[in-house]
Amino acid sequence: MEFRLLGTVSIDTLSGPLPLGPAKRRSLLAALLLRANTPVSISQLTDALWDDEPPLHARTVIQGHVSRLRALLMGADAEAYEVELTTLGDAYLLRVPESLLDSQRFEELLMLAREQRSATDTVLMLKEALALWQGPPLTGVFAGPPLQAAAHSLEESRLATVEQLAGAYARLGEHNRAAAVLRAEAVAHPMRESLAAALMTALYRSGRQSEALDWFHRTRRLLADELGVDPGRELADAYALILRGEPEADRHPDDVPKAAQLR
Structure with a gap:
Protein backbone atom coordinates (compact mmCIF):
# COMPACT_ATOMS: atom_id res chain seq x y z
CA MET A 1 0.00 0.00 0.00
CA GLU A 2 1.30 3.44 -0.96
CA PHE A 3 -0.11 6.92 -0.35
CA ARG A 4 0.63 9.52 -3.00
CA LEU A 5 0.59 13.31 -2.84
CA LEU A 6 3.30 13.97 -5.45
CA GLY A 7 0.95 13.77 -8.40
CA THR A 8 -2.66 12.62 -8.28
CA VAL A 9 -3.71 12.07 -4.67
CA SER A 10 -4.24 8.33 -4.42
CA ILE A 11 -3.91 5.16 -2.41
CA ASP A 12 -2.22 2.46 -4.46
CA THR A 13 -2.54 -1.22 -3.60
CA LEU A 14 -1.33 -4.43 -5.18
CA SER A 15 -4.65 -4.69 -7.02
CA GLY A 16 -4.63 -1.07 -8.18
CA PRO A 17 -5.63 2.35 -6.82
CA LEU A 18 -8.55 2.53 -4.40
CA PRO A 19 -11.69 4.21 -5.79
CA LEU A 20 -11.60 7.41 -3.74
CA GLY A 21 -14.64 8.94 -5.39
CA PRO A 22 -15.36 12.69 -5.49
CA ALA A 23 -12.82 15.49 -5.21
CA LYS A 24 -14.00 16.38 -1.71
CA ARG A 25 -13.06 12.91 -0.41
CA ARG A 26 -9.71 13.06 -2.18
CA SER A 27 -9.21 16.50 -0.62
CA LEU A 28 -9.98 15.16 2.83
CA LEU A 29 -7.44 12.39 2.31
CA ALA A 30 -4.86 14.95 1.18
CA ALA A 31 -5.50 17.11 4.26
CA LEU A 32 -5.03 14.09 6.52
CA LEU A 33 -1.88 12.91 4.71
CA LEU A 34 -0.31 16.37 4.80
CA ARG A 35 -0.49 16.07 8.58
CA ALA A 36 -0.08 12.31 8.79
CA ASN A 37 0.14 10.91 12.32
CA THR A 38 -1.17 14.21 13.71
CA PRO A 39 -4.79 14.96 14.70
CA VAL A 40 -6.57 17.18 12.17
CA SER A 41 -9.58 19.02 13.54
CA ILE A 42 -12.99 19.25 11.93
CA SER A 43 -12.37 22.98 11.60
CA GLN A 44 -9.13 22.42 9.65
CA LEU A 45 -10.81 19.90 7.40
CA THR A 46 -13.69 22.31 6.79
CA ASP A 47 -11.22 24.98 5.70
CA ALA A 48 -9.58 22.51 3.33
CA LEU A 49 -12.84 21.39 1.72
CA TRP A 50 -14.62 24.73 1.29
CA ASP A 51 -13.07 28.07 0.34
CA ASP A 52 -16.18 30.11 1.07
CA GLU A 53 -18.98 29.77 3.61
CA PRO A 54 -19.25 26.03 4.35
CA PRO A 55 -22.69 24.44 4.28
CA LEU A 56 -24.57 24.02 7.52
CA HIS A 57 -24.15 20.26 7.25
CA ALA A 58 -20.36 20.43 6.66
CA ARG A 59 -19.61 18.28 9.71
CA THR A 60 -21.99 15.59 8.46
CA VAL A 61 -20.42 15.68 5.00
CA ILE A 62 -16.94 15.28 6.51
CA GLN A 63 -18.11 12.42 8.71
CA GLY A 64 -19.55 10.70 5.64
CA HIS A 65 -16.31 11.02 3.70
CA VAL A 66 -14.30 9.77 6.68
CA SER A 67 -16.62 6.79 7.04
CA ARG A 68 -16.25 5.89 3.37
CA LEU A 69 -12.49 6.37 3.44
CA ARG A 70 -12.21 4.20 6.54
CA ALA A 71 -14.23 1.47 4.81
CA LEU A 72 -11.96 1.63 1.76
CA LEU A 73 -8.87 1.28 3.97
CA MET A 74 -10.33 -1.64 5.91
CA GLY A 75 -11.30 -3.36 2.66
CA ALA A 76 -7.71 -3.02 1.46
CA ASP A 77 -6.35 -4.67 4.62
CA ALA A 78 -4.82 -1.40 5.83
CA GLU A 79 -4.21 -2.79 9.32
CA ALA A 80 -1.61 -5.16 7.90
CA TYR A 81 0.36 -2.06 6.85
CA GLU A 82 -0.16 -0.38 10.24
CA VAL A 83 -2.49 2.17 8.65
CA GLU A 84 -5.47 3.35 10.68
CA LEU A 85 -7.97 6.22 10.46
CA THR A 86 -9.20 7.01 13.95
CA THR A 87 -11.45 9.58 15.61
CA LEU A 88 -9.99 11.62 18.44
CA GLY A 89 -12.69 13.82 19.92
CA ASP A 90 -13.29 16.62 17.42
CA ALA A 91 -10.46 15.52 15.14
CA TYR A 92 -9.32 12.68 12.92
CA LEU A 93 -5.93 10.99 12.86
CA LEU A 94 -4.56 9.02 9.93
CA ARG A 95 -1.73 6.79 11.12
CA VAL A 96 0.59 6.01 8.22
CA PRO A 97 4.15 4.66 8.37
CA GLU A 98 6.40 7.27 6.77
CA SER A 99 7.74 4.67 4.35
CA LEU A 100 4.26 4.43 2.75
CA LEU A 101 3.90 8.15 2.03
CA ASP A 102 5.68 9.48 -1.06
CA SER A 103 6.14 13.01 0.30
CA GLN A 104 7.83 11.64 3.42
CA ARG A 105 10.13 9.42 1.35
CA PHE A 106 10.95 12.44 -0.79
CA GLU A 107 12.00 14.45 2.28
CA GLU A 108 14.02 11.54 3.65
CA LEU A 109 15.95 11.22 0.39
CA LEU A 110 16.66 14.95 0.42
CA MET A 111 18.10 14.62 3.92
CA LEU A 112 20.25 11.69 2.82
CA ALA A 113 21.46 13.67 -0.20
CA ARG A 114 22.58 16.51 2.05
CA GLU A 115 24.64 14.06 4.09
CA GLN A 116 26.60 12.70 1.12
CA ARG A 117 30.21 13.77 0.66
CA SER A 118 30.38 12.48 -2.90
CA ALA A 119 28.64 14.46 -5.63
CA THR A 120 28.02 11.16 -7.41
CA ASP A 121 26.08 9.81 -4.43
CA THR A 122 24.24 13.12 -4.10
CA VAL A 123 23.12 12.83 -7.72
CA LEU A 124 21.83 9.31 -7.13
CA MET A 125 19.84 10.34 -4.06
CA LEU A 126 18.33 13.41 -5.71
CA LYS A 127 17.38 11.49 -8.85
CA GLU A 128 15.66 8.86 -6.69
CA ALA A 129 13.79 11.62 -4.85
CA LEU A 130 12.60 13.28 -8.06
CA ALA A 131 11.54 9.91 -9.49
CA LEU A 132 8.79 9.81 -6.85
CA TRP A 133 6.98 12.64 -8.60
CA GLN A 134 4.20 11.65 -11.00
CA GLY A 135 2.87 15.08 -11.87
CA PRO A 136 1.82 18.35 -10.20
CA PRO A 137 1.32 17.79 -6.46
CA LEU A 138 -2.17 17.26 -5.03
CA THR A 139 -3.75 16.72 -8.44
CA GLY A 140 -7.43 15.84 -8.27
CA VAL A 141 -8.28 17.71 -5.08
CA PHE A 142 -10.56 20.66 -4.47
CA ALA A 143 -8.19 23.60 -4.89
CA GLY A 144 -9.10 25.64 -1.82
CA PRO A 145 -6.54 28.00 -0.23
CA PRO A 146 -5.06 25.53 2.32
CA LEU A 147 -4.44 22.80 -0.26
CA GLN A 148 -3.26 25.34 -2.83
CA ALA A 149 -0.69 26.58 -0.34
CA ALA A 150 0.41 23.01 0.40
CA ALA A 151 0.72 22.20 -3.31
CA HIS A 152 2.78 25.35 -3.85
CA SER A 153 5.11 24.41 -1.00
CA LEU A 154 5.60 20.91 -2.38
CA GLU A 155 6.29 22.25 -5.88
CA GLU A 156 8.82 24.74 -4.51
CA SER A 157 10.61 21.86 -2.81
CA ARG A 158 10.68 19.92 -6.08
CA LEU A 159 12.11 22.87 -8.01
CA ALA A 160 14.75 23.45 -5.35
CA THR A 161 15.68 19.78 -5.65
CA VAL A 162 16.07 20.12 -9.43
CA GLU A 163 18.44 23.03 -8.82
CA GLN A 164 20.38 20.95 -6.28
CA LEU A 165 20.66 18.09 -8.78
CA ALA A 166 22.03 20.48 -11.40
CA GLY A 167 24.51 21.78 -8.83
CA ALA A 168 25.68 18.24 -8.09
CA TYR A 169 26.17 17.59 -11.81
CA ALA A 170 28.16 20.83 -12.00
CA ARG A 171 30.47 19.64 -9.21
CA LEU A 172 31.17 16.59 -11.36
CA GLY A 173 31.94 18.85 -14.31
Whole structure:
Protein backbone atom coordinates (compact mmCIF):
# COMPACT_ATOMS: atom_id res chain seq x y z
CA MET A 1 0.00 0.00 0.00
CA GLU A 2 1.30 3.44 -0.96
CA PHE A 3 -0.11 6.92 -0.35
CA ARG A 4 0.63 9.52 -3.00
CA LEU A 5 0.59 13.31 -2.84
CA LEU A 6 3.30 13.97 -5.45
CA GLY A 7 0.95 13.77 -8.40
CA THR A 8 -2.66 12.62 -8.28
CA VAL A 9 -3.71 12.07 -4.67
CA SER A 10 -4.24 8.33 -4.42
CA ILE A 11 -3.91 5.16 -2.41
CA ASP A 12 -2.22 2.46 -4.46
CA THR A 13 -2.54 -1.22 -3.60
CA LEU A 14 -1.33 -4.43 -5.18
CA SER A 15 -4.65 -4.69 -7.02
CA GLY A 16 -4.63 -1.07 -8.18
CA PRO A 17 -5.63 2.35 -6.82
CA LEU A 18 -8.55 2.53 -4.40
CA PRO A 19 -11.69 4.21 -5.79
CA LEU A 20 -11.60 7.41 -3.74
CA GLY A 21 -14.64 8.94 -5.39
CA PRO A 22 -15.36 12.69 -5.49
CA ALA A 23 -12.82 15.49 -5.21
CA LYS A 24 -14.00 16.38 -1.71
CA ARG A 25 -13.06 12.91 -0.41
CA ARG A 26 -9.71 13.06 -2.18
CA SER A 27 -9.21 16.50 -0.62
CA LEU A 28 -9.98 15.16 2.83
CA LEU A 29 -7.44 12.39 2.31
CA ALA A 30 -4.86 14.95 1.18
CA ALA A 31 -5.50 17.11 4.26
CA LEU A 32 -5.03 14.09 6.52
CA LEU A 33 -1.88 12.91 4.71
CA LEU A 34 -0.31 16.37 4.80
CA ARG A 35 -0.49 16.07 8.58
CA ALA A 36 -0.08 12.31 8.79
CA ASN A 37 0.14 10.91 12.32
CA THR A 38 -1.17 14.21 13.71
CA PRO A 39 -4.79 14.96 14.70
CA VAL A 40 -6.57 17.18 12.17
CA SER A 41 -9.58 19.02 13.54
CA ILE A 42 -12.99 19.25 11.93
CA SER A 43 -12.37 22.98 11.60
CA GLN A 44 -9.13 22.42 9.65
CA LEU A 45 -10.81 19.90 7.40
CA THR A 46 -13.69 22.31 6.79
CA ASP A 47 -11.22 24.98 5.70
CA ALA A 48 -9.58 22.51 3.33
CA LEU A 49 -12.84 21.39 1.72
CA TRP A 50 -14.62 24.73 1.29
CA ASP A 51 -13.07 28.07 0.34
CA ASP A 52 -16.18 30.11 1.07
CA GLU A 53 -18.98 29.77 3.61
CA PRO A 54 -19.25 26.03 4.35
CA PRO A 55 -22.69 24.44 4.28
CA LEU A 56 -24.57 24.02 7.52
CA HIS A 57 -24.15 20.26 7.25
CA ALA A 58 -20.36 20.43 6.66
CA ARG A 59 -19.61 18.28 9.71
CA THR A 60 -21.99 15.59 8.46
CA VAL A 61 -20.42 15.68 5.00
CA ILE A 62 -16.94 15.28 6.51
CA GLN A 63 -18.11 12.42 8.71
CA GLY A 64 -19.55 10.70 5.64
CA HIS A 65 -16.31 11.02 3.70
CA VAL A 66 -14.30 9.77 6.68
CA SER A 67 -16.62 6.79 7.04
CA ARG A 68 -16.25 5.89 3.37
CA LEU A 69 -12.49 6.37 3.44
CA ARG A 70 -12.21 4.20 6.54
CA ALA A 71 -14.23 1.47 4.81
CA LEU A 72 -11.96 1.63 1.76
CA LEU A 73 -8.87 1.28 3.97
CA MET A 74 -10.33 -1.64 5.91
CA GLY A 75 -11.30 -3.36 2.66
CA ALA A 76 -7.71 -3.02 1.46
CA ASP A 77 -6.35 -4.67 4.62
CA ALA A 78 -4.82 -1.40 5.83
CA GLU A 79 -4.21 -2.79 9.32
CA ALA A 80 -1.61 -5.16 7.90
CA TYR A 81 0.36 -2.06 6.85
CA GLU A 82 -0.16 -0.38 10.24
CA VAL A 83 -2.49 2.17 8.65
CA GLU A 84 -5.47 3.35 10.68
CA LEU A 85 -7.97 6.22 10.46
CA THR A 86 -9.20 7.01 13.95
CA THR A 87 -11.45 9.58 15.61
CA LEU A 88 -9.99 11.62 18.44
CA GLY A 89 -12.69 13.82 19.92
CA ASP A 90 -13.29 16.62 17.42
CA ALA A 91 -10.46 15.52 15.14
CA TYR A 92 -9.32 12.68 12.92
CA LEU A 93 -5.93 10.99 12.86
CA LEU A 94 -4.56 9.02 9.93
CA ARG A 95 -1.73 6.79 11.12
CA VAL A 96 0.59 6.01 8.22
CA PRO A 97 4.15 4.66 8.37
CA GLU A 98 6.40 7.27 6.77
CA SER A 99 7.74 4.67 4.35
CA LEU A 100 4.26 4.43 2.75
CA LEU A 101 3.90 8.15 2.03
CA ASP A 102 5.68 9.48 -1.06
CA SER A 103 6.14 13.01 0.30
CA GLN A 104 7.83 11.64 3.42
CA ARG A 105 10.13 9.42 1.35
CA PHE A 106 10.95 12.44 -0.79
CA GLU A 107 12.00 14.45 2.28
CA GLU A 108 14.02 11.54 3.65
CA LEU A 109 15.95 11.22 0.39
CA LEU A 110 16.66 14.95 0.42
CA MET A 111 18.10 14.62 3.92
CA LEU A 112 20.25 11.69 2.82
CA ALA A 113 21.46 13.67 -0.20
CA ARG A 114 22.58 16.51 2.05
CA GLU A 115 24.64 14.06 4.09
CA GLN A 116 26.60 12.70 1.12
CA ARG A 117 30.21 13.77 0.66
CA SER A 118 30.38 12.48 -2.90
CA ALA A 119 28.64 14.46 -5.63
CA THR A 120 28.02 11.16 -7.41
CA ASP A 121 26.08 9.81 -4.43
CA THR A 122 24.24 13.12 -4.10
CA VAL A 123 23.12 12.83 -7.72
CA LEU A 124 21.83 9.31 -7.13
CA MET A 125 19.84 10.34 -4.06
CA LEU A 126 18.33 13.41 -5.71
CA LYS A 127 17.38 11.49 -8.85
CA GLU A 128 15.66 8.86 -6.69
CA ALA A 129 13.79 11.62 -4.85
CA LEU A 130 12.60 13.28 -8.06
CA ALA A 131 11.54 9.91 -9.49
CA LEU A 132 8.79 9.81 -6.85
CA TRP A 133 6.98 12.64 -8.60
CA GLN A 134 4.20 11.65 -11.00
CA GLY A 135 2.87 15.08 -11.87
CA PRO A 136 1.82 18.35 -10.20
CA PRO A 137 1.32 17.79 -6.46
CA LEU A 138 -2.17 17.26 -5.03
CA THR A 139 -3.75 16.72 -8.44
CA GLY A 140 -7.43 15.84 -8.27
CA VAL A 141 -8.28 17.71 -5.08
CA PHE A 142 -10.56 20.66 -4.47
CA ALA A 143 -8.19 23.60 -4.89
CA GLY A 144 -9.10 25.64 -1.82
CA PRO A 145 -6.54 28.00 -0.23
CA PRO A 146 -5.06 25.53 2.32
CA LEU A 147 -4.44 22.80 -0.26
CA GLN A 148 -3.26 25.34 -2.83
CA ALA A 149 -0.69 26.58 -0.34
CA ALA A 150 0.41 23.01 0.40
CA ALA A 151 0.72 22.20 -3.31
CA HIS A 152 2.78 25.35 -3.85
CA SER A 153 5.11 24.41 -1.00
CA LEU A 154 5.60 20.91 -2.38
CA GLU A 155 6.29 22.25 -5.88
CA GLU A 156 8.82 24.74 -4.51
CA SER A 157 10.61 21.86 -2.81
CA ARG A 158 10.68 19.92 -6.08
CA LEU A 159 12.11 22.87 -8.01
CA ALA A 160 14.75 23.45 -5.35
CA THR A 161 15.68 19.78 -5.65
CA VAL A 162 16.07 20.12 -9.43
CA GLU A 163 18.44 23.03 -8.82
CA GLN A 164 20.38 20.95 -6.28
CA LEU A 165 20.66 18.09 -8.78
CA ALA A 166 22.03 20.48 -11.40
CA GLY A 167 24.51 21.78 -8.83
CA ALA A 168 25.68 18.24 -8.09
CA TYR A 169 26.17 17.59 -11.81
CA ALA A 170 28.16 20.83 -12.00
CA ARG A 171 30.47 19.64 -9.21
CA LEU A 172 31.17 16.59 -11.36
CA GLY A 173 31.94 18.85 -14.31
CA GLU A 174 28.88 17.54 -16.16
CA HIS A 175 27.55 20.93 -17.20
CA ASN A 176 25.63 19.62 -20.22
CA ARG A 177 23.71 17.30 -17.90
CA ALA A 178 23.05 20.20 -15.54
CA ALA A 179 21.71 22.27 -18.42
CA ALA A 180 19.46 19.41 -19.58
CA VAL A 181 17.98 19.04 -16.08
CA LEU A 182 17.33 22.77 -15.80
CA ARG A 183 16.04 23.61 -19.27
CA ALA A 184 12.62 21.96 -19.03
CA GLU A 185 11.96 23.56 -15.66
CA ALA A 186 13.17 26.96 -16.83
CA VAL A 187 10.74 26.74 -19.76
CA ALA A 188 7.89 25.74 -17.44
CA HIS A 189 8.76 28.46 -14.90
CA PRO A 190 10.15 31.26 -17.07
CA MET A 191 10.14 33.91 -14.35
CA ARG A 192 11.89 31.85 -11.69
CA GLU A 193 15.19 33.69 -11.71
CA SER A 194 17.14 31.07 -9.79
CA LEU A 195 16.38 28.51 -12.51
CA ALA A 196 17.30 30.92 -15.28
CA ALA A 197 20.56 31.87 -13.54
CA ALA A 198 21.52 28.23 -12.96
CA LEU A 199 20.71 27.35 -16.58
CA MET A 200 22.75 30.27 -17.89
CA THR A 201 25.74 29.19 -15.81
CA ALA A 202 25.42 25.56 -16.92
CA LEU A 203 25.16 26.55 -20.59
CA TYR A 204 28.15 28.86 -20.29
CA ARG A 205 30.32 26.29 -18.54
CA SER A 206 29.48 23.71 -21.20
CA GLY A 207 30.80 26.06 -23.87
CA ARG A 208 27.42 27.42 -25.04
CA GLN A 209 27.93 31.09 -24.24
CA SER A 210 25.59 32.46 -26.92
CA GLU A 211 22.74 30.29 -25.61
CA ALA A 212 23.45 31.49 -22.08
CA LEU A 213 23.31 35.14 -23.15
CA ASP A 214 20.16 34.55 -25.18
CA TRP A 215 18.52 33.04 -22.11
CA PHE A 216 19.45 36.08 -20.03
CA HIS A 217 17.96 38.55 -22.51
CA ARG A 218 14.84 36.42 -22.92
CA THR A 219 14.32 36.34 -19.15
CA ARG A 220 15.12 40.04 -18.76
CA ARG A 221 12.49 40.98 -21.38
CA LEU A 222 9.91 38.70 -19.76
CA LEU A 223 10.48 40.20 -16.32
CA ALA A 224 10.14 43.69 -17.75
CA ASP A 225 7.01 42.91 -19.79
CA GLU A 226 5.17 40.82 -17.19
CA LEU A 227 6.30 42.32 -13.87
CA GLY A 228 7.90 45.63 -14.78
CA VAL A 229 11.11 44.76 -12.92
CA ASP A 230 14.79 44.38 -13.73
CA PRO A 231 16.70 41.12 -13.19
CA GLY A 232 17.50 40.39 -9.56
CA ARG A 233 20.89 39.88 -7.99
CA GLU A 234 21.18 36.17 -8.84
CA LEU A 235 20.38 36.61 -12.51
CA ALA A 236 22.57 39.71 -12.79
CA ASP A 237 25.49 37.89 -11.16
CA ALA A 238 25.18 35.00 -13.62
CA TYR A 239 25.20 37.47 -16.50
CA ALA A 240 28.25 39.23 -15.09
CA LEU A 241 30.07 35.90 -14.73
CA ILE A 242 29.55 35.22 -18.42
CA LEU A 243 30.70 38.68 -19.44
CA ARG A 244 33.84 38.41 -17.33
CA GLY A 245 34.75 35.01 -18.71
CA GLU A 246 36.41 32.25 -16.69
CA PRO A 247 38.84 29.46 -17.61
CA GLU A 248 36.34 26.99 -16.15
CA ALA A 249 34.00 27.83 -19.01
CA ASP A 250 36.30 25.99 -21.39
CA ARG A 251 35.99 22.76 -19.43
CA HIS A 252 33.94 20.16 -21.23
CA PRO A 253 32.15 17.19 -19.62
CA ASP A 254 34.30 14.84 -21.71
CA ASP A 255 37.33 16.09 -19.74
CA VAL A 256 35.88 14.55 -16.58
CA PRO A 257 37.17 11.08 -15.75
CA LYS A 258 34.78 8.49 -17.11
CA ALA A 259 34.27 6.97 -13.68
CA ALA A 260 32.71 10.24 -12.53
CA GLN A 261 30.17 10.37 -15.32
CA LEU A 262 26.69 9.08 -14.46
CA ARG A 263 24.79 7.36 -17.19
